[in-house]
Amino acid sequence: MAGAPGVGPGAGGGGGAAAGLKTYFKTPEGRYKLQYEKAHSAVLHYSHGGKTVSQLTVAYLKEKPASQGSQPSTPSASSGMRSAAARLLGTGNGSKALSFGGGNGASRAVAGSSRVGGGLGTPTGLGGSQGGTNYDGKGTYIVFNAADTLFISDLNSQEKDPLKSIHFSNSNPLCHAFDPEAKEGHDLIIGMGSGDVYSMSLRQQLQDPGRKPVAALHYNKGDKDVSPNGSRCTSVAWVPEREGIFVVSHSDGNLYVYDKNKDGNTDCTFPAVKDQSQFMVAHAKSSKSNPVARWHICQGSINAISFSPDGAYLATVGRDGYLRVFDFSKEQLIFGGRSYYGALLCCTWSSDGKYLLTGGEDDLVQVWGMDDRKIVAWGEGHNSWVSGVAFDSYWSPPSSDGNGENVYRFGSVGQDTQLLLWDLALDEIVVPLRHPSSASPTFSSGSPSTHWDNACPPTGVLQPSPRMRDVPKLSPLVAHRVHADPLSGMVFTSESILTICREGLIKIWVRPEQSENNQQSNSSEFALGPASKDRAITSSNKASSSSFKKLPPVLVT
């Protein structure tokens, strides 16, 4: 097996935190340079002893619309109602934090209503009083968690410390997601160790000088079936193209669908899960209930979830080592497959929705094909568990290759403190031949007894884990030790790669083009929207990087 090509080998014998770490790494496109670091000072003194794992969310705030409450499309009656409710819930009582402890939704609604009569001028007044703040306009922000605090930093600022700290007293924030498509009200959701979820407005948090969450809404699953000590949130996600709907996964194998415009503290009961390994969807009986549905996905923890860019499909990875891909609207399993061994820890989609990446406890990165509904390749290169995977939708292969349509760039980070970059050239992947008469071993992992072969598996089947020799192998283009601590996530942005370690230190690696152009593009940062905009940016990247010759990826079969 080919070993991972190393750039800047790690310092021997551990120890010396920053001694062996380089501030750049090379790719065929040029050098990625360490531009900024973001962290809260207290975090780096290991005050919380690694009880929580820091996660990273990039949030793009668009320019505030000139006319308050204007909407791009003509709202229907119900949509108007929901928008009005969202406005009240989102902006009411902005000067002080809402109570967290109570489930007193009715009282809150009354309070909200009471502002209707005397509050016609409230939005304008609030806007006027806050006009002088620095963070009312557009910008790109980094949201990350450490211990009992959520931090917000400015991506483009040289300041290392965060702009904002939000302290949670009753539980630790574990995961978070930002909705760039949110038209009204709350756009940031935070999943807690207690199993609760909070939603809030990112803009409002930035405008408020305090350390407590501002105008946050509280959601709890209210499920009596859950074990008494609760079940921690593992992943949260907004549903693309479904305004106001978000999904929360838990360590007990359950996933809940919430509507941000409904009261989050209703008591709703779902039927007991009799078979922990059986997939089951239950809907709330009352139309007022929130969550509106519970999906029981698997036995053991759901470790991460990810929606396809169009919101049609939901991918989950779990403690049992399975990737599962569901049709979200139909609530059906499309396909799934198992890791080589161990749990899967992370998953993501390509921006065209054709491929998925997963990573986990076998130190491998798995590439899955959505059309064929099966494994495409395994990436070998990490020396520990893979904790984050991402496609680089801003990268395109150099035009001189002629393979432009079928080459993807993706990255992975692991607990080995390494960032790996990979090129996925689909035309060059050789699927190994299998002898049709070979005996099929009996699978004891509880999955259906299906023989893994080159044929396209039927819909709704979970594939067992393949043998090591049967899957094509990828080798990384770049392997770079970027942190002293094990890594927990990574994000590609138009100008940089962001990496975060479990302790909460974030590093921003600026792309080669930006560093060569004296970072003039920073001043022209703008909100990124649908895929078509991504395509435009990709085209410009292609033009600027045409002078580089791409090295062919190393394939080991």
Added chain:
Amino acid sequence: MVMGASGSKLEKALGDQFPEGERYFGLENFGNTCYCNSVLQALYFCIPFREQLLEYYANNKTPGDVEENLLTCLADLFMQISQAKKKTGVIAPKRFVQRVKKQNELFRSYMHQDAHEFLNFLLNELVDILEKESSAAKDSPQSSSPEKAPNGPVQPLANGVKKEPPVTLVHKNFQGILTNETRCLRCETVTARDETFLDLSVDIEQNSSITSCLKNFCSTETLNAEDKFFCDKCCSLQEAQKRMKIKKAPHILVIHLKRFKYIEQLGRYKKLSYRVVFPMELKLSNTSDDVDTEYSLFAVVVHVGSGPNHGHYVSLVKSHNHWLFFDDENVEMVEEQTLQTFFGSSHEYSGNTDHGYILFYEGLGGKS
């Protein structure tokens, strides 16, 4: 002496889920005998080994004529636990500890001992006893307890000169076979030598995983410069490549993390607190089978402390889908996620000193 006071909390924690016929007993510490207690708990919850040992002991035990040895003391202790009237409690392994100290002067002092050395000593001692008893049974055909035929074919060793030892229950559970391959880079001749093992000792690196440590264990090493290989075919010293392969995977895979490293400058051993993650499931490729062997983690012996000569050992054990924490006399239930706190430290001067030291994986019946 069986003390039943402590442990009622554990029964309440488990409630209806307390497994039928199972016993959870702490072991008393007689002064730095935690290296012994933690290994004993791990072996006790190696169900195939426990069952085969108790069965062998029941079949071969004749009152009065069998001399006491480490095997009888271990079997007595296991029987004491498994046949206790109460479900939880504390047992004093006095007889077993005395037997250990009597047979090995290394363990006679009251100093802190290495759990891996004890495990190796215990398993090899059991092998010696079982082989002697097997030979004695063969030499006297009138014996009332006939020797059972070993299950399955006996693995022939590469060199046929050595006498073939009988397959004991220790070998059935713990033994695997490694192949040392050396390839001369001039004439491309491959020389292979087989080697049996009861556990694998692997070097560790900071921020790595058991998977990568095992890969390094089997990685290719080049012999060149002053370390050339004498090739029989070339009749001279040549450059060569040497590698280790797993020829036969054991049913119980025991992995020893080499956390104690000798530092020449200091003249003593130092503990490596490296963070080495280990998964709940594992797979090993082996050369003789077409399929990979799949394993499930069932026990971890944890070293607590900053150095090899002072510290403490505890063990975590999986029993019927829940995890138990054994700290000498104390037994409590823990979440599976707790095992991640024993991976080690990313920083050399972290306050965390609890590190996984010996991992026990059981092979799953089917192979994927």
